[in-house]
Amino acid sequence: MIESAIKLSVRDVADFPKLGIVFKDITPILKDAELCAEITKALAEQLAGIHIDVVAGIESRGFLFGMLLAQALKVPFVPIRKAGKLPSKTIQQKYELEYGNSTLELHEDALLAGQKILIHDDLLATGGTVIAASKLVLQLDAEVVAFSFIIGLDFLHGKERLKPFSSNTFTLASYQ
Amino acid sequence: MIESAIKLSVRDVADFPKLGIVFKDITPILKDAELCAEITKALAEQLAGIHIDVVAGIESRGFLFGMLLAQALKVPFVPIRKAGKLPSKTIQQKYELEYGNSTLELHEDALLAGQKILIHDDLLATGGTVIAASKLVLQLDAEVVAFSFIIGLDFLHGKERLKPFSSNTFTLASYQ
Numbered sequence: 001m002i003e004s005a006i007k008l009s010v011r012d013v014a015d016f017p018k019l020g021i022v023f024k025d026i027t028p029i030l031k032d033a034e035l036c037a038e039i040t041k042a043l044a045e046q047l048a049g050i051h052i053d054v055v056a057g058i059e060s061r062g063f064l065f066g067m068l069l070a071q072a073l074k075v076p077f078v079p080i081r082k083a084g085k086l087p088s089k090t091i092q093q094k095y096e097l098e099y100g101n102s103t104l105e106l107h108e109d110a111l112l113a114g115q116k117i118l119i120h121d122d123l124l125a126t127g128g129t130v131i132a133a134s135k136l137v138l139q140l141d142a143e144v145v146a147f148s149f150i151i152g153l154d155f156l157h158g159k160e161r162l163k164p165f166s167s168n169t170f171t172l173a174s175y176q
Numbered sequence: 177m178i179e180s181a182i183k184l185s186v187r188d189v190a191d192f193p194k195l196g197i198v199f200k201d202i203t204p205i206l207k208d209a210e211l212c213a214e215i216t217k218a219l220a221e222q223l224a225g226i227h228i229d230v231v232a233g234i235e236s237r238g239f240l241f242g243m244l245l246a247q248a249l250k251v252p253f254v255p256i257r258k259a260g261k262l263p264s265k266t267i268q269q270k271y272e273l274e275y276g277n278s279t280l281e282l283h284e285d286a287l288l289a290g291q292k293i294l295i296h297d298d299l300l301a302t303g304g305t306v307i308a309a310s311k312l313v314l315q316l317d318a319e320v321v322a323f324s325f326i327i328g329l330d331f332l333h334g335k336e337r338l339k340p341f342s343s344n345t346f347t348l349a350s351y352q
């Protein structure tokens with residue numbers, strides 16, 4: 001039910017960010033306050049039974065529901081950002097994207113050793129960004145206990161690539 | 177009370193993003209789930225009596241509490257993003273920052289003519305970014321009814337520069 005509501009709302013944008021890519025635009029979801037509340041509730045419910053100390057959200061779209069999810073779970077939120085954005089001392093992780101490459105950063109005091117981290121982003125594609133985020137979490141001796149996404153592009157097999165980090169990968173709407 | 181809690185939590189980072197700037201780092205706030213809930217409540221309470229159709233949040237840090245605020249007010253959220261990030265057709269506005277210059281974009285179908293928009297960001301400095309965001313709202317024939325920030329750097333006089341757009345500028349913690 002939530003899956004069909006999400007799929008009805010998501011807008012496909014052809015050739016963004018480059019030719020041949022069909023981009024899943026979630027901005028129509030953000031315009032629907034009730035759907036946003038339902039998504040937040042569903043994201044939290046999927047995680048029932050998993051102990052989570054911190055929600056880490058990936059810049060920028062992972063900030064949107066990442067904060068809502070952290071508040072729903074009543075746990076801290078930690079931003080994982082693009083290079084040069086976090087002001088204090090950071091650790092870095094380079095990664096390749098479906099379309100280009102980039103670097104993610106995390107404040108070196110963002111997590112405590114042993115904390116159980118949920119990594120959230122809006123969409124799981126090939127998993128490259130999320131793997132880089134996971135490596136940042138591991139660099140700080142914290143543990144990745146689950147991944148949470150609104151949308152999963154299952155045909156890109158990201159879930160399999162995330163398994164070495166955690167087999168708890170949740171999506172609300174998946175495209176085969 | 178919320179002001180002192182915010183000020184106790186915010187971390188000053190010297191010389192970021194460049195020499196001579198003291199950056200107000202809000203990441204310690206994000207680690208405190210209870211303080212985040214109080215901030216969201218306080219942001220919403222400041223706006224009591226003002227009719228708001230949409231919360232527009234400025235990338236990236238304006239996404240964090242922008243979504244929480246939109247959910248608290250039960251209204252749509254619209255992201256205002258850096259150039260090249262929004263996938264569908266956009267309008268653009270260039271602006272100068274305290275330290276550099278940039279371009280903001282808004283989907284051309286993000287707002288309806290006549291809608292009453294609250295613009296949210298984490299921090300008000302000179303107001304350059306927020307003025308560009310306001311111009312985007314006006315380009316779509318919508319109305320800026322208020323500005324909402326967690327932190328105001330009052331010594332930079334941003335509030336005065338925002339007056340031509342709206343005199344309803346709210347901050348939770350201000351630095352003189």
